[in-house]
Amino acid sequence: MNLLNLKKINLLFIFIIIILALIGTAALYSAGEAEFDLWAKKHIIRFFVFLIIIFLIASIDIKIFYKYAYFLFFMSLLLLLSVEIIGTLGKGAERWINIFGFSVQPSELIKINIILALAKFYNDLRFDRIGKIRNTFFPLLFIFVPTSLIALQPDLGTAVTIILLGLFIMFQSGVRIWKFFLAGIVTLFSFPFLWQSIKPYQQKRILSFLNPESDPLGQGYQLIQSKIALGSGALQGKGFLGGTQSYLQYLPEKQTDFIFTLIGEEFGFIGVSFILLLFFILILIAYFISIKSRHIFGRILAIGVATNLFLYVVLNTAMVSGLLPVVGIPLPLISYGGTAMLSIMISFGLLLNVEINANNTSLNK
Amino acid sequence: MFNLHERKQSKVFNRRTFFLLSVKLGIFSVIGWRFFDLQILNSKKYKTLSKKNQINVAIIYPVRGEIRDRNNIVIASNKKVYDLYIIPEQTNNLENTLNNLNDYIEISFKQKRKIINLSEKVKKFESIKIIEDLNWKDLEVIETNKIHLDGLHLEEDFQRIYPGNNAFSHILGYISQPDKKEVNLPYISKMPKLDIGKTGLEKYLNEDLIGIAGKKEIEVNSYGRVIREISLDPSQKGKNLQITIDSRLQKFTFDELQSHKAGSIVVLDINSGEILSMVSTPSFNPNLIIKKPNVEYWKSLLGNPLSPLTFRSVQGLYSPGSTFKMIVALAALKHKLVNPKTTTFCNGKIEYGDRLYHCWKTKGHGKMNLENAIKESCDVYFYELSKKIGINKMATVAYELGLGQAYDIGLENEKKGIIPSKKWKKENLNENWYAGETLNAAIGQGYSLSNPLQLAVMIARFASNGKKITPTLFKRNDEVIFGQIEYLSQFSNIIKDALFKAVNEQKGTAYKSKSNDYFFSGKTGTSQVKKITQAERESEEFRKKTIEWKNKDHALFVGYAPSKNPKYAISVIIEHGGSGASTAAPIVKRTFDYIMKLKI
Numbered sequence: 001m002n003l004l005n006l007k008k009i010n011l012l013f014i015f016i017i018i019i020l021a022l023i024g025t026a027a028l029y030s031a032g033e034a035e036f037d038l039w040a041k042k043h044i045i046r047f048f049v050f051l052i053i054i055f056l057i058a059s060i061d062i063k064i065f066y067k068y069a070y071f072l073f074f075m076s077l078l079l080l081l082s083v084e085i086i087g088t089l090g091k092g093a094e095r096w097i098n099i100f101g102f103s104v105q106p107s108e109l110i111k112i113n114i115i116l117a118l119a120k121f122y123n124d125l126r127f128d129r130i131g132k133i134r135n136t137f138f139p140l141l142f143i144f145v146p147t148s149l150i151a152l153q154p155d156l157g158t159a160v161t162i163i164l165l166g167l168f169i170m171f172q173s174g175v176r177i178w179k180f181f182l183a184g185i186v187t188l189f190s191f192p193f194l195w196q197s198i199k200p201y202q203q204k205r206i207l208s209f210l211n212p213e214s215d216p217l218g219q220g221y222q223l224i225q226s227k228i229a230l231g232s233g234a235l236q237g238k239g240f241l242g243g244t245q246s247y248l249q250y251l252p253e254k255q256t257d258f259i260f261t262l263i264g265e266e267f268g269f270i271g272v273s274f275i276l277l278l279f280f281i282l283i284l285i286a287y288f289i290s291i292k293s294r295h296i297f298g299r300i301l302a303i304g305v306a307t308n309l310f311l312y313v314v315l316n317t318a319m320v321s322g323l324l325p326v327v328g329i330p331l332p333l334i335s336y337g338g339t340a341m342l343s344i345m346i347s348f349g350l351l352l353n354v355e356i357n358a359n360n361t362s363l364n365k
Numbered sequence: 366m367f368n369l370h371e372r373k374q375s376k377v378f379n380r381r382t383f384f385l386l387s388v389k390l391g392i393f394s395v396i397g398w399r400f401f402d403l404q405i406l407n408s409k410k411y412k413t414l415s416k417k418n419q420i421n422v423a424i425i426y427p428v429r430g431e432i433r434d435r436n437n438i439v440i441a442s443n444k445k446v447y448d449l450y451i452i453p454e455q456t457n458n459l460e461n462t463l464n465n466l467n468d469y470i471e472i473s474f475k476q477k478r479k480i481i482n483l484s485e486k487v488k489k490f491e492s493i494k495i496i497e498d499l500n501w502k503d504l505e506v507i508e509t510n511k512i513h514l515d516g517l518h519l520e521e522d523f524q525r526i527y528p529g530n531n532a533f534s535h536i537l538g539y540i541s542q543p544d545k546k547e548v549n550l551p552y553i554s555k556m557p558k559l560d561i562g563k564t565g566l567e568k569y570l571n572e573d574l575i576g577i578a579g580k581k582e583i584e585v586n587s588y589g590r591v592i593r594e595i596s597l598d599p600s601q602k603g604k605n606l607q608i609t610i611d612s613r614l615q616k617f618t619f620d621e622l623q624s625h626k627a628g629s630i631v632v633l634d635i636n637s638g639e640i641l642s643m644v645s646t647p648s649f650n651p652n653l654i655i656k657k658p659n660v661e662y663w664k665s666l667l668g669n670p671l672s673p674l675t676f677r678s679v680q681g682l683y684s685p686g687s688t689f690k691m692i693v694a695l696a697a698l699k700h701k702l703v704n705p706k707t708t709t710f711c712n713g714k715i716e717y718g719d720r721l722y723h724c725w726k727t728k729g730h731g732k733m734n735l736e737n738a739i740k741e742s743c744d745v746y747f748y749e750l751s752k753k754i755g756i757n758k759m760a761t762v763a764y765e766l767g768l769g770q771a772y773d774i775g776l777e778n779e780k781k782g783i784i785p786s787k788k789w790k791k792e793n794l795n796e797n798w799y800a801g802e803t804l805n806a807a808i809g810q811g812y813s814l815s816n817p818l819q820l821a822v823m824i825a826r827f828a829s830n831g832k833k834i835t836p837t838l839f840k841r842n843d844e845v846i847f848g849q850i851e852y853l854s855q856f857s858n859i860i861k862d863a864l865f866k867a868v869n870e871q872k873g874t875a876y877k878s879k880s881n882d883y884f885f886s887g888k889t890g891t892s893q894v895k896k897i898t899q900a901e902r903e904s905e906e907f908r909k910k911t912i913e914w915k916n917k918d919h920a921l922f923v924g925y926a927p928s929k930n931p932k933y934a935i936s937v938i939i940e941h942g943g944s945g946a947s948t949a950a951p952i953v954k955r956t957f958d959y960i961m962k963l964k965i
Contacts (some may be wrong), residue, residue, distance in 0.1 A: 127374035172385055172458045231403045231411020269404040273397060280393055287386050291379075299378065303385070310389050314396060321399045 005059050005356045013285050013352065014054075017333060021047040024276065024334035031255045031336075032243050039255050039336045046338055050345035057349025062357035065350065067295050070118035073113040073142065079106040080149050107150045107158045108343040112350070114166060115304030117142045122173040123297035123363060130174055137177050139170055156202050159312050168307040173300060206325050222258075223322050230264040230272075230321060235240030237268030251322050255336040257328055261320045273335075279313045283308075289355040295363040298354040305351040309344065380743060396400050413690035423583055426559055427576030428523050430603030432537060432566065434612040435639070435840070441537050441567065443523040447499045449507065450637045452493040453484040456516030465513050469506045495656070525560065525655055529612060531648040532619035535676035536610065536776070536838070538565020539651035565676075566838065569775035576603035583771055608838045609639035617959050621952050622646040626914070627940040629677040630956065631821040635925065635964075636833045637841045638825070640774070640801035641965060643818070645677035679779040682814040683938055685768070686890030686945070687742045687874075688923045689809030691827060691860050693751055694735055696762040698856040702753045705859055708732045711745035713821075718801050722748050725891070732804065742874050742889060744808050751807030756798060759806065760786035761797035765850055767822035768815050774838050782819060785812035801833065810893055817936045820923050824887070826850065827864070828925035830857040864888055865928050868950075877921070878950035885957050887924020887935075889945030894918055918939035 025044045065072075083106050118139055122130075129135055143166030151159040171180060187194075195203065229243065243265040254262055264272050286306030290299045299330030309332060317329040318324040330337050332344040381906040403411065433439035446631060456462040463477050472495070483493050498518070499507070507514065525540050527533060543553060552572050554561050561575065564567035579600030584592040585763035618630040647669065654663045666673050676908040697703040699770060714721050724730065724744040730737070738746035751759065763769060769784035783789065785806055787798040805811035815823075818836060825834045831853030864886040867873040874889040894916060920942030923930040935953055942948035 127370040127377075127400065135787070147886055168385065172381050174381065175376060228411050228414045229402060230400070231408050232415035233406035234404055234412065264400065264404065269400055272400045272404065276393060276397055276400075280390070283389060284386075290382065296374075296378075296508070299382075303382065307385075307389075310392075317396050321396070321403060323396070323399055 002061070003055075003059050006055055008356045009058055009352055010057070010285060010289070010355055013282065013348070014051075016282055016285075017348065018051075019072055020275070020278055020333040023263070024259070024331075024336075026240065026258050027266075027334060028255055030243065030266060031259060034241055043336055046341055047333070047345075050342055053342075054345055054349040054352065057346060058352040060353065062298065062353055062360055063117060063362065064217055065217075065301075065353070066120055066363055068124070069113075069116040073110075073117040076106060076110045076113045077146055078150075080110055080146055084104075084149055084152065105339040107153070107155055107162075108339045109148075110146045110163060111308055112163060112343060112347050114142055114146065115161065115169065115301060115308065115347070116350075118166065118169045118173070119297045119300035119304060122300055123295065127174065131176060136170075136175060136179065139166070139173075139175075142166070143170075151178070153180050155328075156198065157315070157329050160327070161315060161329065164311055165304070165307055169300060169304050172303050172307075173296075206251075222326060226258060226261045226320050227322050229261050233265040233268045233271075235268050235270060237266045237271055240266055242266055249293060256330050257316065257326075257335065258320055259335045260317055263334070264320075276313070276317070279309065281287075283310055286351055289351060289358070293354050293358045294361055297363050298358065298360075302351055302354045305347045308347055312340075312344070385392075406537045423581045424556060425579035425581055425598075425600040426556060427578055427600035428602040429525060429540070429560075430570075430574040430576060431605045432570075432574075433605065434610050434615075435607065435641075436611065436613075437607070438612050440529050440533050440608075440610070440612055441525065441527055442934075445505055446497070446522050446524045446528040447519045448494055448522050449496040449499055450494055450518055450520055451480065452492050452516050452518070454516075456701075459516070460482055462516055466495075466517065468509055470503050488574045492518070492520075497522075527651045529616065530652060532616050532644060532652050533610070533612070533676070534565075534648050534651045535645050536565055536608070536643060537651065538562055538567040539654045540567050541655070554911075562894060564777065566775055568656045568777070570606055574603040574608060577601040577965035582686070607840060609634070609637075609641065609643045609840055610643070610838070611963070611965055613963060614642040614956075614960065614965065615644060618642045618956055619644045619646070619648070619650075621955060622939075625939045625942055626946075627671050627677065628942065629681060629817040629936075629938050630952070631678050631936045631958070632956065633821050633825050633834070633836055633934040635825045635829050635834065635931050637845055638836050638847070639837050639841060640836050641933070643678045645675070645681070647671050647673040649673045676776060676778075676942075677938070678817045679774070679776055680816065682780050682782050682816055683919050683921070683940075684811070684813055684892035685809035685815045685820060686810060686892035686919070686921050687744075688820060688823075688890035688921055688945075689763070689813060690739055690742065690747050690807070691864070691888060692763045692766055692823070693747050693754065693759055693807050694739060694860055694863075695766070695853065695856060696754050696759045697735075697750050697769050698859065699762065699852045700754065700758055703735055703750060704737045708734045709746050709749050711743050713745070715748055715774050716747055717748070717752070717804060718799075720801055722801075722804050735859065736863040736866065739860065739888065740866040740870065740873050742867070747807040748804045751803050752800075754803075756803045756806055757786050757788075759803075760784045760789070763813075765833075766853075768819050768827050770819070772818065772822070772836050774836055775820075779818075780816050782814040782816055783812050809890060817938050818923070818937075821856075821934050821936035824923040824925055824936065825931075826853070827857060827860060828886075828934055830861075861886060861928075864924070866926070874946045875924075875950040875953075878954040879947070880954055880958065883926065883957070883961055884928035885924055885926035885953070886928045886931075887922055887950070887953060889950055890921030890923070891944045891946075892919040892921060894941065914941050917943055920948035921945045922953045924957075926960070933957070933965075 021044065025040045028043050029036055029040040032040060112363045121142070123137055125135055147162050150162065167180070208328060231239070243262055260272075263275065283306045286302050286309070290302035290306070293299045293302060312329060312332045315324060315327065315329045319326055319329065330340045335343065374851040375653060428443055431439055431443070434440050449463065451459070453459050459481060460477075463480065465474060466472060480493055480495060496503075504519070507517065507519070539562075541563045543550070543557070543559070543561050547553070547561060548557055552575055553561060556578050559575065562571045567574070577600060579598045580595050584595055614632060618632065622628045622630060623646070625646070627646055628961070629645045630642060631640065633639070634641055649666050653659060694703075710732050711724055711730040713727050714723045722744070730741055730743040730745070733741070733743045733746045737743070763784045769782055771779040771781050773779065785802070790796055790798050790812070802811055806813055822834060822836055826832060831850035833848040833850060835847070865884065867889070868875045868887055869879050869884055870876065873885060918941070920939040921937065922945050923936045925934045935956060937946050937949040937952050939952070
């Protein structure tokens with residue numbers, strides 16, 4: 001670890017995430033009906049604690065992450081497996097595990113480790129060998145072993161996110177395009193089987209998404225309410241703390257997954273676009289970092305982090321605006337919740353690390 | 366520096382980077398457009414929708430089912446109560462109204478502040494509860510002075526009420542708010558605020574008593590104000606249930622215990638096994654637990670060293686004392702180890718090992734046969750007998766007569782007690798059995814422990830000539846057919862004759878309590894609490910000294926009536942009551958008198 005490296009840290013990136021976290025704090029203050037202690041306080045404290053973690057991770061030699069990429073992957077896989085076992089014994093949908101008094105959701109942590117493992121794999125792979133079957137097989141293992149465990153929990157939203165994340169990275173790394181077409185066709189034909197294999201409540205979610213009026217008091221209602229709240233926010237919104245709370249009463253997760261609805265209602269289209277713009281700038285910065293990096297490990301790592309962030313933002317905003325079924329994905333830095341924030345902040349740490357170590361060519365063979 | 370592969374990789378890599386970035390930008394644009402569509406193009410539509418009224422669903426809580434006794438007398442019911450509410454927006458000035466109210470009903474300053482603070486947090490049109498369960502006087506005052514009390518209104522609610530107060534509390538238990546775990550019980554899901562049974566039958570019967578929630582659809586405007594009721598799906602009251610207790614007898618036996626600090630009485634119907642009465646003192650008043658604030662009352666219950674929350678009839682364990690002798694006698698008869706006619710001489714004590722074993726009658730009983738030994742409760746006779754039988758055979762018979770087991774009558778924490786045996790001692794204390802311990806066991810001392818319900822079952826099984834009666838709190842519809850203890854039907858007349866004479870013949874231990882109108886039979890028991898030392902036993906001082914209450918013996922009696930064709934079995938235990946003959950037997954007599962009068 002060399003803290004001097006931090007002189008090279010991307011200040012614009014840090015600045016933007018601080019703004020987003022402050023917006024999140026304000027929104028949570030509003031969601032808590034003007035009570036700071038309910039969610040907002042914890043949110044902002046968490047953010048600044050995790051900001052220190054970003055700096056720590058950014059200042060560690062990138063070779064360490066490279067060296068332990070597979071090890072970390074297996075560790076988090078074990079964690080996931082233990083949650084699965086404890087969950088089975090406890091007879092419920094368990095997604096949390098308690099480590100040193102902290103509730104940790106291993107499915108969040110494994111995302112970062114999949115990015116690391118894939119980055120290492122493609123960094124070590126000679127490009128002319130990428131077409132071999134086994135070199136497609138191993139990355140798929142990295143993706144699908146944890147995914148199937150998470151799907152069993154059952155946490156469909158996270159499982160789908162991880163598959164998309166993995167496929168983005170594989171595509172980025174140069175896997176032949178026809179393989180993706182093949183995968184697409186296979187998925188299409190196996191759809192009836194997949195439909196059978198998911199839980200009834202998940203089927204209901206998808207059905208109520210396709211036809212919200214079919215379940216006006218359940219999931220569909222939530223969507224209708226979310227759309228009404230957003231739509232009535234119009235261009236400028238109803239003003240801070242001005243959201244008509246009666247809508248949000250129907251959003252059981254207004255402080256987590258549906259926080260963006262509240263922002264849309266109170267700050268209108270201007271607020272919504274501003275936040276989307278900030279997130280897109282973060283993604284752009286990640287792409288610049290990727291391009292600047294002189295080793296494949298860093299390039300893939302940066303794009304992995306960007307894609308992870310992209311998926312969070314897109315899936316969450318698409319969900320609250322009724323473009324996608326309600327899947328339960330938080331909005332990074334803004335939604336209330338510790339593990340999601342920790343995992344996204346760790347990934348930011350890795351991203352800034354890649355930028356600091358852009359010229360470290362020792363990872364090339 | 367770059368070789369061919371790497372150059373090619375770099376090219377592919379860059380190409381795909383830009384491709385994916387464009388894809389992401391595209392998707393972001395779609396999302397952006399979606400919000401543009403919602404918030405700009407269609408905002409008018411949603412604004413109109415947002416002003417439209419919404420439909421809210423409110424849960425209607427069901428009324429809890431009643432519990433009745435065997436004669437359909439209500440013992441757990443619901444009282445209609447009136448709660449006083451205030452709606453801030455309907456008052457000219459909230460504080461003034463509260464001050465006016467204070468002229469009629471006292472409202473503390475603290476309470477007033479609380480209401481005013483609360484009114485600032487909730488919406489102006491929401492009701493705030495001021496007083497729960499108004500009494501009739503206050504109700505009247507409020508009705509007559511309505512003009513000065515703007516914004517106040519009354520709402521109906523139901524409160525659980527137990528008319529029997531302390532007499533039924535252990536059997537019935539009480540209701541209260543569910544805890545974190547209970548909230549997830551399937552039958553109260555959706556009704557998180559419902560009071561549920563926490564102990565006793567209220568807990569055991571929750572599922573039947575709770576009923577089914579109804580719902581009400583209400584139209585509210587965008588601020589949450591109720592506009593109108595759209596539909597009403599009423600709740601369904603829980604089932605009314607009947608139990609086997611006779612509340613008259615329950616109250617009578619409860620009152621019988623009041624002259625003692627602690628004890629229990631159990632009365633069984635021998636034909637059906639139905640429990641007619643089961644009381645335990647000290648007791649508690651469930652009505653005081655339900656009524657808030659109850660902190661002080663809880664403190665007094667938990668601070669009471671006699672633990673009023675314990676249901677002694679099933680949770681209290683006592684040495685059966687001399688009531689155990691009928692088991693020993695039966696074991697001897699079963700294994701043909703005794704001839705009822707042969708006699709043993711009792712001179713007040715026997716020596717066994719290097720120890721002296723005393724009879725309660727210091728002078729000794731003289732010549733004793735089996736019948737007289739039961740009738741006069743001669744310890745020495747049973748010491749001698751037990752040496753021939755051995756502990757294990759006694760244990761088997763004790764178990765078959767109903768001791769050492771729980772009957773799962775629906776009350777939690779029913780204690781099994783202990784029937785000592787060689788195996789039991791090895792498993793539980795990891796020690797070998799000493800021969801002398803068999804002698805102690807023969808008079809129901811030592812390790813033996815039973816609860817009062819078990820003792821009632823034991824005497825009922827003797828009384829019925831060996832029917833394997835099990836107790837219940839729920840009506841048994843048809844004539845139940847119990848299993849039969851074969852060897853008991855063969856010898857029961859020998860033991861029952863002795864039990865008859867114990868009450869109805871001179872020298873019988875309970876002769877003083879005999880009835881002149883009918884016959885009952887039974888056996889006294891005195892269960893030793895404090896070991897008496899040899900020195901104490903021999904000193905005349907000790908005999909005369911009044912013993913401190915907590916060191917006094919427990920007084921027991923088990924019996925049945927009428928002696929011919931027995932119908933009722935009873936077990937009485939008075940903690941530290943002295944001797945069974947002097948304390949427990951008179952209670953049994955009075956209880957049987959009462960039962961005969963009632964003709965249950």
